[in-house]
Amino acid sequence: MRVLIAEDQPLLRDGLTRMLTAYGFEVVAAVADGPSLTPALLEHRPDVAVVDVRLPPTFTDEGLRAAIAARHACPALPVLILSQYVEQLYARELLSDRAGSVGYLLKDRIGDVGQFIDAVRQVASGATVMDPEVVAQLLHRRSSLSVLTPRERDVLRLMAEGRSNAAIAELMTITEKSVSNHINALFAKLGLQPSTSDHRRVLAVLAYLNQ
Numbered sequence: 001m002r003v004l005i006a007e008d009q010p011l012l013r014d015g016l017t018r019m020l021t022a023y024g025f026e027v028v029a030a031v032a033d034g035p036s037l038t039p040a041l042l043e044h045r046p047d048v049a050v051v052d053v054r055l056p057p058t059f060t061d062e063g064l065r066a067a068i069a070a071r072h073a074c075p076a077l078p079v080l081i082l083s084q085y086v087e088q089l090y091a092r093e094l095l096s097d098r099a100g101s102v103g104y105l106l107k108d109r110i111g112d113v114g115q116f117i118d119a120v121r122q123v124a125s126g127a128t129v130m131d132p133e134v135v136a137q138l139l140h141r142r143s144s145l146s147v148l149t150p151r152e153r154d155v156l157r158l159m160a161e162g163r164s165n166a167a168i169a170e171l172m173t174i175t176e177k178s179v180s181n182h183i184n185a186l187f188a189k190l191g192l193q194p195s196t197s198d199h200r201r202v203l204a205v206l207a208y209l210n211q
Contacts (some may be wrong), residue, residue: 002025003049005029037063048123051080105129156186
């Protein structure tokens with residue numbers, strides 16, 4: 001599996017390279033700044049890119065911007081974003097980009113090698129991986145699942161099992177329109193604003209799994 005790394009700190013960049021190599025990944029490139037990232041992604045077309053949000057020269061959102069630009073040019077490019085802190089604006093922007101699988105992890109998670117390697121593999125295979133702390137803040141967890149009705153909780157439980165709206169309707173003996181209404185209601189109660197992104201469903205399921 002081919003991986004591209006974007007990280008400005010030399011020690012961490014080298015550590016990630018050694019770690020991934022030890023677990024059988026091929027690190028095709030390791031860049032240190034935003035301007036180098038997009039050309040490298042388009043040249044190597046890796047199976048997954050591990051990208052720090054804050055890269056030179058601006059140290060703001062350089063890594064995220066470069067990754068999104070590359071995904072527009074190379075649709076479905078899997079990207080796992082690393083961040084020192086939970087940066088809600090960046091996380092939401094990443095989730096709103098529907099072109100391919102994504103991940104968002106805090107850098108502290110790298111210390112758990114097994115968890116980190118599993119996250120890289122999941123994103124490369126097409127899954128969405130979100131750090132529980134990121135999910136918590138995106139959902140403003142002051143909105144507890146306790147505000148959901150029993151029917152809404154049943155719908156959310158079936159969503160967490162990977163059921164489609166049609167399957168949920170059949171299992172609950174209700175119409176698909178009713179299922180859609182329940183889903184919209186629980187989105188609102190969990191603070192997930194209207195969006196064209198299907199990742200609202202992912203965030204709702206993660207809230208259920210992490211309760």
